[in-house]
Amino acid sequence: MRTPRIELLWWEGCPSYEDALADLRAALREAGLDPGAVDVREIRTGDQAEGERFPGSPTIRIDGRDVQPPGEGEPGGLTCRVYRRRDGRISATPDPEDVREALRAARE
Amino acid sequence: MNRGLRIGDVAPAYTLPDTNGDEHGVGGASGGPATVVYFTCNHCPYALAWNDRLLRAGEEYAEEGVRFLAVNPNDAERYPLDSYEAMIERVRNEGGWPIPYLRDETQVVARAWGARTTPDVFVHDRDGRVVYRGAPDADHMDDSLNARWLRDALDDVLSDREVARPQTEPVGCSIKWK
Numbered sequence: 490m491r492t493p494r495i496e497l498l499w500w501e502g503c504p505s506y507e508d509a510l511a512d513l514r515a516a517l518r519e520a521g522l523d524p525g526a527v528d529v530r531e532i533r534t535g536d537q538a539e540g541e542r543f544p545g546s547p548t549i550r551i552d553g554r555d556v557q558p559p560g561e562g563e564p565g566g567l568t569c570r571v572y573r574r575r576d577g578r579i580s581a582t583p584d585p586e587d588v589r590e591a592l593r594a595a596r597e
Numbered sequence: 598m599n600r601g602l603r604i605g606d607v608a609p610a611y612t613l614p615d616t617n618g619d620e621h622g623v624g625g626a627s628g629g630p631a632t633v634v635y636f637t638c639n640h641c642p643y644a645l646a647w648n649d650r651l652l653r654a655g656e657e658y659a660e661e662g663v664r665f666l667a668v669n670p671n672d673a674e675r676y677p678l679d680s681y682e683a684m685i686e687r688v689r690n691e692g693g694w695p696i697p698y699l700r701d702e703t704q705v706v707a708r709a710w711g712a713r714t715t716p717d718v719f720v721h722d723r724d725g726r727v728v729y730r731g732a733p734d735a736d737h738m739d740d741s742l743n744a745r746w747l748r749d750a751l752d753d754v755l756s757d758r759e760v761a762r763p764q765t766e767p768v769g770c771s772i773k774w775k
Binding site: 502564566568570571572580 | 646
């Protein structure tokens with residue numbers, strides 16, 4: 490089984506990235522992967538956001554794929570992302586089940 | 598750097614327009630026993646998740662004479678979802694709000710009050726003195742908390758008690774300054 494490339498991109502204007510990182514590390518641990526193997530990168534400027542095609546904070550990518558791809562019309566850039574949990578609640582972080590599912594798909 | 602309002606400070610008075618174009622006084626002495634002013638916006642997950650709880654509280658405490666005002670101070674040039682037009686559209690799409698949604702276009706109120714996040718909740722008494730500042734409750738994801746910290750503060754004010762928990766840490770997205 491291969492080890493996927495895991496990235497977490499964040500911006501300081503949103504306090505949610507630590508929770509997102511904790512959820513991501515828990516999912517990695519559950520999957521038997523190294524929870525320390527996350528490339529955590531801070532996005533500081535608009536130019537950097539554009540270069541990274543950063544849709545907002547926090548963003549988790551597994552092998553370059555967003556675990557919950559942004560919808561059309563989402564603003565992107567230096568902003569906080571609005572996620573939806575599977576039960577419909579608005580959240581500042583992705584649903585942990587979406588993260589686990591993305592990890593499973595990447596390892597297949 | 599502006600330190601913002603602290604507990605016991607008098608909230609400075611301003612006037613801001615709501616989504617119908619009507620002007621509302623924000624801060625200063627008020628006719629009712631308490632006024633809630635919360636800074637919020639259209640694009641932040643924390644502000645969105647907490648808003649129904651705040652609107653519910655606004656509707657319920659209106660019966661006690663408490664006035665609620667939601668204020669959006671974000672820079673709409675960089676964040677078009679927070680423009681005055683987008684605020685009007687949101688209120689319309691949500692079937693109207695039970696409280697006024699005000700536009701702080703120049704950010705003068707947010708700066709004077711020292712607001713930091715959306716949401717950032719302030720309560721002042723009838724004399725305009727700040728008696729609570731912080732988050733609505735402990736968790737934006739848990740609707741059952743029902744803005745407990747804010748409600749506790751209002752119940753204390755309405756019972757002429759000192760607010761037992763006058764300050765909590767505001768949690769949310771940073772205000773988008775110009």
